Amino acid sequence: MSIQSEIMARGKPDAVQFCAYVEDDESRAVVEQVVRDLVIAHANVVKGSIRTAIKALGQRRSPKTLIVDVCKSELPLSDINELAEVCEPGVSVIAIGDRNDVGLFRELLNSGVSDYIVKPLTPTLVQRALLATADGDSRSRQTTRLGRLVATVGARGGVGATMIATSVAWSIANRRRRRVALLDLDLQFGSVALSLDLEPTHALREALENASRIDGLYIERSMVQHSDSLFVLSSEEELIDEMPHDAEAVTTLISELRNKFHYVIVDLPKSLTRDSCQVLKDATHLVVVTDLSLAGMRDTLRLVQLALQGNAACQVTIVANRVGEFKEGEIAVAEFEKAIGRKVDLKIEFDAKNVAAAMNIGKPASSHSKPVGQSIEHLIDILSGVGASQKPGWLARLWNR
Ligand SMILES: Nc1ncnc2c1ncn2[C@@H]1O[C@H](COP(=O)(O)OP(=O)(O)O)[C@@H](O)[C@H]1O
Ligand SMILES: [Mg+2]
Missing domain, CATH: 3.40.50.2300 (Response regulator)
Structure with a gap:
């Protein structure tokens, strides 16, 4: 060339x-x-x-x-x-x-x-x-010069994985002025575009079905621009359609995106497909979102094990969300931590009024709810390495790795 x-x-x-x-x-x-x-x-x-x-x-x-x-x-x-x-x-x-x-x-x-x-x-x-x-x-x-790949997954449906993915993406783009690509890998039930009040498209499905056409220009044309630094790639497909599964197409797409964006945030579907597993293999960061329930505890543990088996270098962050919603029924954090064998890195309180209000007008929850906003900022600090106990050297920080 x-x-x-x-x-x-x-x-x-x-x-x-x-x-x-x-x-x-x-x-x-x-x-x-x-x-x-x-x-x-x-x-x-x-x-x-x-x-x-x-x-x-x-x-x-x-x-x-x-x-x-x-x-x-x-x-x-x-x-x-x-x-x-x-x-x-x-x-x-x-x-x-x-x-x-x-x-x-x-x-x-x-x-x-x-x-x-x-x-x-x-x-x-x-x-x-x-x-x-x-x-x-x-x-x-130049392989070290790639944007971070952050995957979010819910241990249960409805625990807030999409709320966290959209809020993190929005805050990194608009408050920290980094270029962010937000992908919704759930082609049928995904709610990323909906929660940001964006027109539904078929862009992600088309991209995954046309792996050979994926390049910087194709992607740029396919993405929906939410702001000058936040770009979304999603699909809203018929519920009974057969979805494409092409792990290679996912890899191509993500590596193109990591060349162009400081952060590529992927909201994974609840039932992990082979495509999701491919993302988990390449992810620099995984955010597992859970509630403080018994089922959440079991599946948090299983998700962390699965992710680390295929990608030992992946930095895993556990987020307990909707904390306080069922005060009586929640498992104590100490007990939850003991069972999963690691710390819960972040707790986000249940703020029904403000989170619902934000969702209903297509704004990220972090822009409307103070407690959620503060927790999201803390999560971004973790994802970007700010305040880490072992600060990365300047070489490691270079090109935002
Ligand atoms: N901290 C919170 N306080 C109040 N409501 C929340 C909170 N986090 C999420 N929600 C609400 O919970 C519902 C499920 O969230 P969502 O992000 O779609 O979950 P998931 O993607 O894990 O299925 C949404 O209506 C969302 O607004
Ligand atoms: Mg979701």
């Missing part, structure tokens, strides 16, 4: 697909020449540093490929870290600088940068770096 078709392959054709922030006129002229030589359409070469890039990209869609100048940067690695926070996960970043330092080169590569070029730039050096980002080898090096 040519660099141009590679760069154009994903995203809207009219969006800027290549962007360079370069300080000095000489280097800028070289990059501009390479853009002309490789006939890269929709390119933008501007005067500026990595700081300019951070500021600009925090407010708009990321290009597919990005060149940033780290010459004047006192802490290039922490600047790259900051850049990763504002960029979409799948961006290829080439850094340019004036320090011919093997240590820095290695650290930049480790941190997800595709290449580091030392000034003075030449057209050959820049071309080679751009072509390398377009080939398969360099892409496999």
